[in-house]
Amino acid sequence: MNGSNTTRRKLLGLSLAAGVAAMVPSGFVASRAAAQGKTTVTLAQTGDPILNAVMQANNFNQLYERLVFDNLTVFDENHQPQPRLAESWETSADSKEITLRLRKDAKFHSGRALTAADVIYSLQQAAVPENLSQLRSLAQIIASAEAIDDATVRLTLSEPTGRMFELFELTPIVDKETFSHIEGGQNVVGTGAYIWKSYQPGNSIVLEANPDHWGGSPEVKTIEILIIRESQALIAALRSGRADAIFGLTFLDVATVGPGFNVVNSGGREAYVVGLDASAAPFNDIAARQAVAKSIDRERINKQVFRGAGTATSLWWAQGTPGWSEELSNYWKYDPETAKAEIAKLGLAGTKLPVTVNGADLVNRSVFDIVRNNLEAIGFAVEPQIIDGAEFNARNSSLTLGTCFLHKTGFGSLSEVACATATLHLRPGGGTHFDSQEFKDLIAAATAASGEAQAAANTNLGQYLVEQAFNLPSVAVQPPIVTVPGLDDLKTTNAFQYILPSSFSGA
Amino acid sequence: MLHYLARRLPAALLTIWGASALIFILMKMAPGNPAAVLAGPDADAETLKLINQQLGLDRPPLVQYLSWLKGVLTGDLGDSLVFHQPISTMIGASFGNTLQLALSATVLMCVMGVGLGILGGASRLPRLRVTLDTLFSVFLALPTYVTAVLALVVFGVLFPNILPISGAGDFSRNPDYALKALVLPSLALAIPHSAVVGRLLQSKMREQMKEDYVRAARAKGLSNKRIVGVHILKNSLSTAIVVIGIRFGGLLGGAVLIEALFARNGLGQLLTTSIMNRDYFVVQDLVLFSVCVAIVMQLLSEVALAAIDPRVRLS
Numbered sequence: 125m126n127g128s129n130t131t132r133r134k135l136l137g138l139s140l141a142a143g144v145a146a147m148v149p150s151g152f153v154a155s156r157a158a159a160q161g162k163t164t165v166t167l168a169q170t171g172d173p174i175l176n177a178v179m180q181a182n183n184f185n186q187l188y189e190r191l192v193f194d195n196l197t198v199f200d201e202n203h204q205p206q207p208r209l210a211e212s213w214e215t216s217a218d219s220k221e222i223t224l225r226l227r228k229d230a231k232f233h234s235g236r237a238l239t240a241a242d243v244i245y246s247l248q249q250a251a252v253p254e255n256l257s258q259l260r261s262l263a264q265i266i267a268s269a270e271a272i273d274d275a276t277v278r279l280t281l282s283e284p285t286g287r288m289f290e291l292f293e294l295t296p297i298v299d300k301e302t303f304s305h306i307e308g309g310q311n312v313v314g315t316g317a318y319i320w321k322s323y324q325p326g327n328s329i330v331l332e333a334n335p336d337h338w339g340g341s342p343e344v345k346t347i348e349i350l351i352i353r354e355s356q357a358l359i360a361a362l363r364s365g366r367a368d369a370i371f372g373l374t375f376l377d378v379a380t381v382g383p384g385f386n387v388v389n390s391g392g393r394e395a396y397v398v399g400l401d402a403s404a405a406p407f408n409d410i411a412a413r414q415a416v417a418k419s420i421d422r423e424r425i426n427k428q429v430f431r432g433a434g435t436a437t438s439l440w441w442a443q444g445t446p447g448w449s450e451e452l453s454n455y456w457k458y459d460p461e462t463a464k465a466e467i468a469k470l471g472l473a474g475t476k477l478p479v480t481v482n483g484a485d486l487v488n489r490s491v492f493d494i495v496r497n498n499l500e501a502i503g504f505a506v507e508p509q510i511i512d513g514a515e516f517n518a519r520n521s522s523l524t525l526g527t528c529f530l531h532k533t534g535f536g537s538l539s540e541v542a543c544a545t546a547t548l549h550l551r552p553g554g555g556t557h558f559d560s561q562e563f564k565d566l567i568a569a570a571t572a573a574s575g576e577a578q579a580a581a582n583t584n585l586g587q588y589l590v591e592q593a594f595n596l597p598s599v600a601v602q603p604p605i606v607t608v609p610g611l612d613d614l615k616t617t618n619a620f621q622y623i624l625p626s627s628f629s630g631a
Numbered sequence: 632m633l634h635y636l637a638r639r640l641p642a643a644l645l646t647i648w649g650a651s652a653l654i655f656i657l658m659k660m661a662p663g664n665p666a667a668v669l670a671g672p673d674a675d676a677e678t679l680k681l682i683n684q685q686l687g688l689d690r691p692p693l694v695q696y697l698s699w700l701k702g703v704l705t706g707d708l709g710d711s712l713v714f715h716q717p718i719s720t721m722i723g724a725s726f727g728n729t730l731q732l733a734l735s736a737t738v739l740m741c742v743m744g745v746g747l748g749i750l751g752g753a754s755r756l757p758r759l760r761v762t763l764d765t766l767f768s769v770f771l772a773l774p775t776y777v778t779a780v781l782a783l784v785v786f787g788v789l790f791p792n793i794l795p796i797s798g799a800g801d802f803s804r805n806p807d808y809a810l811k812a813l814v815l816p817s818l819a820l821a822i823p824h825s826a827v828v829g830r831l832l833q834s835k836m837r838e839q840m841k842e843d844y845v846r847a848a849r850a851k852g853l854s855n856k857r858i859v860g861v862h863i864l865k866n867s868l869s870t871a872i873v874v875i876g877i878r879f880g881g882l883l884g885g886a887v888l889i890e891a892l893f894a895r896n897g898l899g900q901l902l903t904t905s906i907m908n909r910d911y912f913v914v915q916d917l918v919l920f921s922v923c924v925a926i927v928m929q930l931l932s933e934v935a936l937a938a939i940d941p942r943v944r945l946s
Contacts, residue, residue, distance in 0.1 A: 177671050253678045254685065256670060309716065326900050326904050350798075352797075356780070357891060357893065357894040360797040361894055363796070517663060517674075518662060521667060521679045548675060
């Protein structure tokens with residue numbers, strides 16, 4: 125597509141970009157940690173980083189990834205893209221061409237200047253299956269990418285979409301010279317505010333402030349990320365002063381941390397769901413699925429498992445996302461008597477129901493206690509299948525989690541369509557084996573929609589998913605981060621929960 | 632002694648090979664694989680297949696095992712499937728912490744176990760014996776996970792900032808902290824083990840008390856201190872030495888639970904992580920290492936036994 129015959133509309137001009145940039149990147153907002161003169165901050169998480177999956181939304185990459193890598197753009201709380209490495213952009217009227225203008229002062233930690241070729245390479249990597257991006261299909265929409273000059277990239281899309289900024293949000297810009305060797309932890313090279321210094325599997329990651337970062341070098345000079353698997357050991361690390369902030373606790377564990385610490389509510393929500401196999405009895409019958417939808421006591425799950433910190437909901441995405449409505453969020457109401465009568469009417473009372481739960485997911489194990497009680501109350505004979513994390517992942521990938529399973533998704537914090545297409549247990553023909561032309565059409569309509577039409581398209585998609593009841597959200601909640609006083613202004617992305625470098629920067 | 636060691640070598644090698652083969656079979660039988668761990672939560676079957684190919688896990692299991700065995704025999708422990716780092720480097724990085732913990736726990740176990748054992752075995756005061764019997768019973772009934780959690784509660788909540796409850800220190804940079812960080816995990820490990828050593832020593836000493844040579848020594852007018860300290864103790868230590876050797880060997884293989892609860896990065900932590908990740912070759916190398924250590928410690932115990940007790944011969 126030729127730029128001269130295309131009507132372009134500037135979504136954000138350079139002048140506007142400079143203004144809003146102050147809201148997000150490092151170097152402008154004084155974090156409390158920096159203001160207190162802290163030069164080292166220690167964070168702790170429950171697992172090792174998955175370095176071969178930097179292109180993927182992955183909980184274990186959330187602490188270091190945005191510190192080491194920059195992305196092209198980042199969504200603000202209103203889901204509007206804000207500049208990072210891309211200073212400004214233009215989208216063609218038919219939404220089939222995007223031109224990005226890059227910062228000219230960004231450098232990789234190797235000292236090499238960022239070029240348009242690196243951006244093209246990074247977006248191409250997101251389309252490679254082995255790199256595990258959940259937005260691979262979105263990356264594959266890019267039909268061609270052209271470096272107009274070192275600081276300008278033009279993307280031509282094979283079909284119109286208003287979702288390309290989701291890809292920019294999720295995909296880190298990597299160094300094309302070293303990315304293929306990233307797995308061993310020796311070549312983790314980005315343009316971010318922190319330089320990856322060392323990594324010892326099972327022990328820790330050490331990051332050091334990048335003196336040449338385009339947003340200014342952070343005041344906190346060293347970040348150590350400890351890997352501590354046991355929740356009690358994680359709490360002990362916080363209490364003993366070994367860690368300044370801990371990630372990966374359940375809400376029940378958070379309640380045992382004790383006074384004097386802060387719980388930070390920031391970042392994307394995760395929706396905990398009950399999945400039902402729509403391809404086989406008894407849940408190939410929508411009436412059986414809808415009966416289960418009415419049997420789940422969402423308020424009790426929120427109160428008992430999440431200590432009231434979440435939201436009982438029938439939707440995977442949170443209030444504020446385009447197309448969210450209170451009516452849809454409260455669509456399924458707890459009504460065990462009706463559900464029990466419907467199950468009896470269907471002749472399913474006493475039916476054995478295997479329920480698969482990830483034993484490594486302590487939150488879902490707690491959710492299961494209540495869901496099991498709910499399902500047994502309406503007449504099912506629940507057979508728990510609590511399996512370990514590796515087996516759960518393998519069965520999830522092979523779409524064999526079974527008749528009923530407990531799972532979660534964080535993609536609702538990115539967008540409705542991302543949630544319905546990137547989440548393996550929700551997408552058409554995914555873990556619940558639910559598929560229909562109407563489902564695909566609604567996804568296509570929501571993908572192509574932009575502006576005001578987007579909310580309506582998302583509402584239609586949400587309405588359909590809720591009514592079909594093959595994937596039933598119970599509670600949506602922001603994962604808790606527990607910090608020592610002084611680090612309670614930790615900043616994260618709004619989609620998912622990536623730590624932002626502005627958490628550690630001074631004024 | 633060399634002849635003795637040479638005779639034990641074939642059995643030791645057979646044990647090592649058997650353990651490695653068994654653990655490989657068990658790991659392969661376990662559902663899930665490293666590809667599923669690496670692929671994350673939303674990878675489809677096609678992606679999983681690609682990762683399996685990348686990792687070489689699409690090859691027949693026997694080929695994978697023989698390839699690993701060949702590497703080990705040529706001194707190459709291979710690379711971790713999940714972390715893509717040399718396994719020897721990973722083991723080396725974790726071994727220091729495990730060695731510190733094993734040594735300190737063993738020293739405590741010896742001091743507490745042998746001390747209490749001598750006290751119980753030599754004492755003629757019924758009340759002291761009853762008290763020590765009760766103490767041994769309590770110590771034996773306290774598994775390490777109970778003592779560890781108690782230590783975390785006491786020193787993490789009730790009396791914080793006295794002793795570290797998390798992590799390990801570096802002796803070359805901060806020896807004071809490193810030593811303090813060892814106290815609680817070592818105590819948690821040593822308490823039940825010291826009770827075993829103490830009770831064994833106590834029983835053996837009581838048996839020895841009734842032997843003719845003790846009566847003869849008393850008749851010759853030797854002091855009680857000399858009889859107990861030189862003659863009875865020397866003849867009673869055999870079982871305790873074997874137990875201490877076995878326990879030390881076990882601790883060198885990694886104190887899984889204690890390392891997890893006190894967040895010490897040692898071989899036990901590496902083993903559990905690798906099992907959870909289905910990181911086959913790391914697990915095999917660690918098991919191989921543990922079996923080797925156990926065999927060496929057993930041999931050393933027997934050599935020590937022979938050195939102390941002239942009735943024991945290695946031939």
